Amino acid sequence: MTFSSSYSGSYTAAASEPLPLSLETALESLQSEDFAHRWDAAKVIKRYGELAIAPLLNLLQEADDDDDLMWFIVRTLGEIAHPLALQALIQILQSTHADDIRQASATALAQHPEAVLPQLELLLKDKQGRSHAILVLVQMHHPNALPLLLSLANEADTAIRVLAVEALSYSHDPIVLPILKQALTDPIAAIRRAAVAGLSIWKDDQAPKDLVALIAPLLRDLNLEVCRQAILTLGRLGHEVAIVPLDEVLRSPYTPDSLRPDVIRSLSWIDHPAALDCLWRELSTTAAPAIAQEIIAILGRLTAAHLHPTANQILLEALQSHNAVLKTTEVRRAIAHSLGQLRQPNALQHLIHLLLDGDRSVQLHALAALRNWPTASLNEAIQYLRQQVQVSSSLETELNQLLAE
Incomplete structure (x- = not known):
């Protein structure tokens, strides 16, 4: 992995100065193949803060064939949390070809929202940088990240739009709900799936019948994974109003066998006798041993004592x-x-x-x-x-x- 000359130059002076012996020793241990030694070394290195950034970046450029070492370096830079370390992580995010290192960089950056959001906003204005910025934003559960995510909800790039809707689905801000409702009819299945999953966190703020009315049509989606997510979301609502649409799926002869266990589990999450009635009807008539065993196991694990x-x-x-x-x-x-x-x-x-x-x-x-x-x-x-x-x-x-x- 290489860095731009202008960027690497920021560390030239620091890199030419002698390093404390304990830091040199820790850097050597970081290059060992023993995970415990590397873990202990990283804890020592991060205490040196800015002084450790240059040697870590030098080490990173020599570590292209050692993913574990690269992961430790990225993680340590994130814990140092110095502006120069965060800037280095942003460049790593953009330059690495290793997915796990890119993800580790994004995770590290997401821990420092106030420091990196201005730089992420700049990245979003760059066509090539948008896909990198979104990786950080989806992990950054911070109010100030919301406007940036909202700006990506209608992104032309499908992959970015999927990530944006998935990230928005974790937000409880009222402005997000209309976005999720609109996404339920998106032509991209992954976006419909993310939207229906996100509706579950609104169960305490919206009328159950209204949420069920939004989710139920997705039970007949042409994409099975969207159907599955709709089934699971109805179960997570935990309200009796969700029993009827779930039971209709269970009764239907057109329901794929692969979805039936999900319907059974979702009904079991609804602490209501009517849900157990549905399970008993299915148990007493099923011709599938696996379904019978699934229902029986679920009945034994019920947590609601009154049932x-x-x-x-x-x-x-x-x-x-x-x-x-x-x-x-x-x-x-x-x-x-x-x-x-x-x-x-x-x-x-x-x-x-x-x-x-x-x-x-x-x-x-x-x-x-x-x-x-x-x-x-x-x-x-x-x-x-x-x-x-x-x-x-x-x-x-x-x-x-x-x-x-």
Whole structure:
């Protein structure tokens, strides 16, 4: 990597002066191949501030074949945070051909918004510099960066426009919302996807039905990734008004199988019994084992305690279902595991019954699930089991071990 002669000249005098021994030692350690040595050396080097800039840049010009060394140099220049170091990073950003170093430079510059924004504004006026400036702006969550991002929202260059909309989607400024609404109908799929993702942060400021009305049409987008993002955004709204459009997608025979797990997850994020009704209908009728296992696993992981009894009842009904998919070994194992996670009292006898399952792996999952119950409850249930059936010696041993834990 090389720097312009006028720029390198800024450091000529500094580079000709002898360096402190500890700085020289740290610079040598920075060139070692040991990550820990480099990490410690970088911490020493940054303490020297401006004095370390020239030797770091000299080292950078010799490090073209060592990406790790280049990354440490860029990171250290960012931590020095001297105007000359930041200017060096801007030149690195523009001159490097390595994507990871360009990204590291952008990340370092984004940590100093007030110092670099004027220079970024100049870069944006240059056709070649715009693509470099946007890399910094998208990581700079600072109010003063917003006007620059807004100026790029209608950029002719698609790649820049995508990055601008993605960055704007993280802003809570009211001026951004109309931009996102407009971007929902952009001909570029990546922009539509970024816009629909950005709407999720407005869930506390906009009426849920209004947001759902904006997002729902994207469920039928011709681009599957846009559809997927619309599904996930509706789930993140967490409001019952999003259940109906999600359920329509789940019911539709035209919904690609690759999107169904996303719909299931999104419904599970909505803490409402109606969402569980949708999941139970899908579970009881699905012909796909993977979908059944996904729903069962999600039911066991629900965090809303008020939904645990309903989720538990769905799992118990699944055990009794005539759906052939729900009778498979994999599904019975998953049900045992999820019942153990929910720990509802009326599941205990059903787990005890699974100890008699014809498949050993189901028995082991039931045993593991039963470890979540108090010993007193277990003892009573096990005594009842012993009264009803002849318990094998191996199972008797496992039951005794379970009670002893």
